[in-house]
Amino acid sequence: MTPAQQLYAILEQQRLHEDGPELAALRQHRAKVEEVLHRAFGYGGLTIRYAGSKAKDTMIKEAFDLDIVAYFHHDNAAAGDTIGEIFRKVAHALDTAYEVKPRRSAIRLHTRETGRNGRYIHIDVVPGRFIDARRADCFIHQNEGPKAYIKTNLDKHVGHIRDSGVIDTLKLMKLMRVRYGADIKQFALDLTTIEILKAKAGWPIDRQMSNILATIASAHVPVPIQDPANPCGNDTVVPDRSSWTDLRAIAGRVHKGAERSGWMVALGDVARSVPARPAVVSAAAKAINEPTMPWCY
Numbered sequence: 001m002t003p004a005q006q007l008y009a010i011l012e013q014q015r016l017h018e019d020g021p022e023l024a025a026l027r028q029h030r031a032k033v034e035e036v037l038h039r040a041f042g043y044g045g046l047t048i049r050y051a052g053s054k055a056k057d058t059m060i061k062e063a064f065d066l067d068i069v070a071y072f073h074h075d076n077a078a079a080g081d082t083i084g085e086i087f088r089k090v091a092h093a094l095d096t097a098y099e100v101k102p103r104r105s106a107i108r109l110h111t112r113e114t115g116r117n118g119r120y121i122h123i124d125v126v127p128g129r130f131i132d133a134r135r136a137d138c139f140i141h142q143n144e145g146p147k148a149y150i151k152t153n154l155d156k157h158v159g160h161i162r163d164s165g166v167i168d169t170l171k172l173m174k175l176m177r178v179r180y181g182a183d184i185k186q187f188a189l190d191l192t193t194i195e196i197l198k199a200k201a202g203w204p205i206d207r208q209m210s211n212i213l214a215t216i217a218s219a220h221v222p223v224p225i226q227d228p229a230n231p232c233g234n235d236t237v238v239p240d241r242s243s244w245t246d247l248r249a250i251a252g253r254v255h256k257g258a259e260r261s262g263w264m265v266a267l268g269d270v271a272r273s274v275p276a277r278p279a280v281v282s283a284a285a286k287a288i289n290e291p292t293m294p295w296c297y
Contacts, residue, residue, distance in 0.1 A: 003206035006263040011168055014060040014175060026054070026066045029123055032097065033109070037070055040093035045076030047135065051126065051154055056161040058170050058190070063178040065122040067106075069154055071138050072129045083129060083149040087141035090127040098123075104144045128152070137229075153229035157187075160228040164194045165201030169208045172267065176254055179268050183246045188239045191225040192216070206263070210255065217252035219244075 001009065016022055034048050052067025053059040070090060072079055079089040091100050091107045098109040106124040128140035131151070139149045161170065173193050174186060182189070196212045197203075203211070215223070222244045227237045239247070257266035 001264075003258070003263055004204050007168075007172060007205050007209065007267075010175070010263065010267055011171060014062055014171060016059050016061055016064060022061070022064060026064070029066055030068060033068055033070075033094070033123065033125060036094055036097050037090065040089075040096075041072075041076075041078040045073040045078065047071045047073070047130075049154065051158070052124070053174075053186075055154070055158045056190075057167055058161060058174060060171050060175055060178075062175055065124065067124045067126070069126045069128065069138075071127075071135070071154075073135065074130045074132050076129075079127070083139050083141045086127050086129060087143075090125065094125065102143055105140045105142055105150075151230050151233060152227070156229040160194070161190055164197075166194060166197050166208060168205055169193060169197065169212065172205075172209060173212065175267055176250065180250045180254070182243075182250050184239050184243045185237070188225065188237050188243075189247070191228075191237060192223050192239075195223055195225050209263070210258070213251040213255035213258075217248050217255055219248065 030048075030050070037046065037048060048068060048070050049055070050067070051069045053064060054067065072086060079086045087102075087107070091102060094100050094107060094109060098111065101108040101110070103124070106126045109123040109125065126140055128138040131137045131139060136155060137151055137153050140152055141149050161167075164170070170190055170193055173189055176182070177184065177186065177189055193212055196215050197208055200208060200211065222239050225237060227233075254266045
């Protein structure tokens with residue numbers, strides 16, 4: 001196979017089918033989250049939507065999750081008057097059905113059945129409040145950092161990723177991040193990929209991958225990126241020095257591996273390795289040492 005054919009074969013292995021069991025399970029959990037929140041806060045004045053890779057069309061079989069936003073309308077105080085109060089009350093409501101773990105701006109959910117130390121469901125719910133009646137810009141809470149809340153816009157995030165023209169490359173970079181355990185937020189990696197590949201959407205996919213990996217590996221400081229929803233106000237998307245150093249090392253390793261042995265080896269051939277690791281996994285199994293993968297050097 002040519003380098004491009006290898007990459008498309010990997011993408012086919014990573015494709016999730018709309019009628020498959022993985023997405024069916026995610027739809028069921030979204031329905032459950034909606035039920036819990038509507039029961040707690042009513043059916044009016046609350047918008048619940050897919051976010052993350054499901055909305056952006058960047059899901060892969062190796063690591064998919066469920067990201068949901070729960071945005072209260074600007075004139076709805078059912079969950080409180082402040083963004084912090086909304087975050088706490090939504091977490092409290094979800095705690096009736098799930099184990100909850102607050103993160104920076106999301107509430108991570110685990111199933112009640114076995115809790116965090118057994119089988120868990122990776123669902124991130126991001127509560128917030130629309131700024132005005134247009135229901136576009138939104139304030140979300142932050143548990144970390146100098147700001148208690150930030151302004152964001154889901155439609156701008158989704159559009160920036162989905163309409164980038166490099167969705168396949170974004171999926172491959174996500175696979176690399178998961179396979180090699182890169183210490184960088186997925187959104188930051190997506191923005192970095194899009195920034196590097198500006199005006200290169202028409203390139204063959206193998207050239208795109210080689211270009212982005214070589215660029216990252218040779219960049220001693222992070223490639224400048226901005227949050228498309230709030231370019232001047234949200235600096236949390238920029239990876240820190242440690243995360244960037246880790247990503248540089250991985251990018252260089254994968255790039256050299258692809259040149260030496262091909263993309264199937266550098267990124268890993270799912271058909272010849274361990275089963276895919278979806279968002280619904282066994283935490284205990286994750287602790288077991290896995291055999292050396294064909295993409296590990």
